[in-house]
Amino acid sequence: MPIQAPIPDRTPRLQLRRITKRYPGCLANDAIDLTIAPGEIHALLGENGAGKSTLMKIIYGVTQADTGEMIWQGQQVVMRNPGQARELGIGMVFQHFSLFETLSVAQNIALAMGGASGTPKQLEPKIREVSRRYGMALEPERLVHSLSIGERQRVEIIRCLMQDIKLLILDEPTSVLTPQEADDLFVTLRRLAAEGCSVLFISHKLGEVRALCHSATVLRGGRVAGHCIPAECSDQQLARLMVGEAAELMTDYPKVEGGDVFLDVSGLSWTNPDPFGCSLKDLDLAVRCGEIVGIAGVAGNGQDELLALLSGEERLRRSDRDIIRFSAQPVAHLRPDARRKLGLAFVPAERLGHGAVPDLSLADNALLTAFQQGLVSNGLIQRGKVEALAEEIIRRFGVKTPDTQTPARSLSGGNLQKFILGREILQRPKLLVAAHPTWGVDVGAAAVIHRALINLRDAGAAILVISEDLDELFQISDRLGALCGGRLSPLRPTADTRLIDVGGWMAGQFDASSSPAPATV
Structure with a gap:
């Protein structure tokens, strides 16, 4: 389907001016400027750890910028919390789910929409109707803890689509969707854009970005590295903008018996x-x-x-x-x-909570599954060996983190994935x-992971x-x-x-x- 231009409007839907956010040991966002028009599907590209998720959380009010301005429909705002963002018409689908596992699908959606939307029971028919319309079947009475990772992603998407939104932020929304489900979602997003809703779209699937998005902003190292029109770029050109060098990102590995x-x-x-x-x-x-x-x-x-x-x-x-x-x-x-x-070595589907304990350091998370690799002697943890293993994982798999004592939850999704996979592979299973x-995971990190899997296979x-x-x-x-x-x-x-x-x-x-x-x- 040809990409139609966004609806013309002199007033941008959202403007960010020199947004800066610093964490201990990390400058996550460095004077970022970003403008999104009404009806525009705007991609935000960059490697894992480039600052994309931090910027999205600032827009949605999850965290606040240290300096800079946010202009919403021509008016300067200070986004203090997600509730304020939702009242303004901003919805967000997080890469890491923000659901209460002991509550039902309907209860989770009701909590996000507020009491004025009705009780969970009253919302059930609309949930069924919206999920059917968008090809993401859900049963409203199911408890979230019983859902697969893909079904939980559907809850996040449906929860936003049921709101009257003016800006929809999507952080890797198709990661666990089938190609047909992704196509159905794109039909929905194009319809929303045609009606004037803006979409801010994060994806490492470059084909999706090229097919869907009107424009793109590329972040590298927390700063804006460039802008482009995705439809006019190849996957290799987009990859070069993101990671600097696209060689061997799509290796054709030989097949073996x-x-x-x-x-x-x-x-x-x-x-x-x-x-x-x-x-x-x-x-x-x-x-x-x-x-x-x-x-x-x-x-x-x-x-x-x-x-x-x-x-x-x-x-x-x-x-x-x-x-x-x-x-x-x-x-x-x-x-x-x-x-x-x-x-046996095992990499589960859910990174936080299953593959890693969010509040533990990377070193302690390395110990969790590798303790049988000589890291414990006579009941005592060999801290030097644990630190050495964590450092080796970080070095060999290119994990971007200040040090081994960084809590797992502070890593970007792709960097945490590289750490978990590296932890398992280095046990030589x-x-x-x-x-x-x-x-x-971004294209560069995916190439690292694929090469590591092939090397393990060849071993x-x-x-x-x-x-x-x-x-x-x-x-x-x-x-x-x-x-x-x-x-x-x-x-x-x-x-x-x-x-x-x-x-x-x-x-x-x-x-x-x-x-x-x-x-x-």
Whole structure:
């Protein structure tokens, strides 16, 4: 669809003038100027840690600038809190979710919209209608803690779309959406823009930016590095503006066959006690040493359940222990620490709270899963070794942080992801299970992560990647499959698989009875 020019208006919707924000050891925003017109879809680009999220939080009132001015529809304002921002007509979808897990979808949305919008029960019909209209199905009565990561993202988006907004801020909104869901969202955003709503759009998916956005501002190191019209740029040109050098950002990695089977899942059926969850049905899966197997699928189709059963967070009965095996050894009954001793490393889908403890330092977060790597002796923590490991992760994976004592929550999403993945890879696992390894990560960081996964594969590890980014799966996977309704499609060599094939599997268009048995050597 051609990108239409924004609605002409002499008064900008939003102007930022020399916005500056400093944190201890970090100048997050350095005299930033930004102007957004009514009806404009404006992209904000930059590496992880470039200052994008901080700037968005200043606009939304989550934090306040140290110096600078904010002009809203011609009037200077001081945004003191998100409630004031919402009253002015500003809505924001955060990269890290801001939901109460023990409340329902409707209760969360009601809290965000205020008492005048009605009770949660009164909002339920509108939630269903809006979610259907935008192709993001939600059940309003479901508790948030029972939702997958993709479904939680939908709550954030629907919560904003139900408000009468004049500026919609989207921080990586499509990270966990399927291509069709993203297309549906773009239709909505274009309609909102045509009606005069402004959109501030952060995404590391450069194809999205080029297809959707009228203009873009690029941040680098907390400062404005340049402006461009995305539709007139290639992905490589946008990448150069963001990271300075785009060489090898989209490497075409060779495909391999792998060796002996390390992870062997045979006939896994598991009934989810959560009535809103997904049960697994007769699932067969084999991952060989020295290969990457990619699993696609729409959120909520069994990914979380499979991850929990592989990591040991959910266990089967001892009588069913043979259903999951590591190098022919039964593990389905073992706890996570016992599985780690056998060579498992695990990167969960949710960074904060699951992959890392937000208030702990990076050094302490390194210790959490690597304590079996000689970091504890006779019950005593070897602080020197812990610090050395954290420093090595930061150095080798390019994590932008002042030091190892920085709390995990203070890192940008992409830098925290690099730290978590580096922590797991440096344990030299025999099996790495990674969920959404580059969710919310810029092109430069994604290249670092992909190269690290390929190097681990080439060192002989078995790797299982569960992701909703089909481009990523085709780029790094040696074999591909998809989950739908708790069933797993056939696994095929990536070189012999088309995008349309995976799309069909994601919609359940496969015959489980014809799926080949897991390959063995």
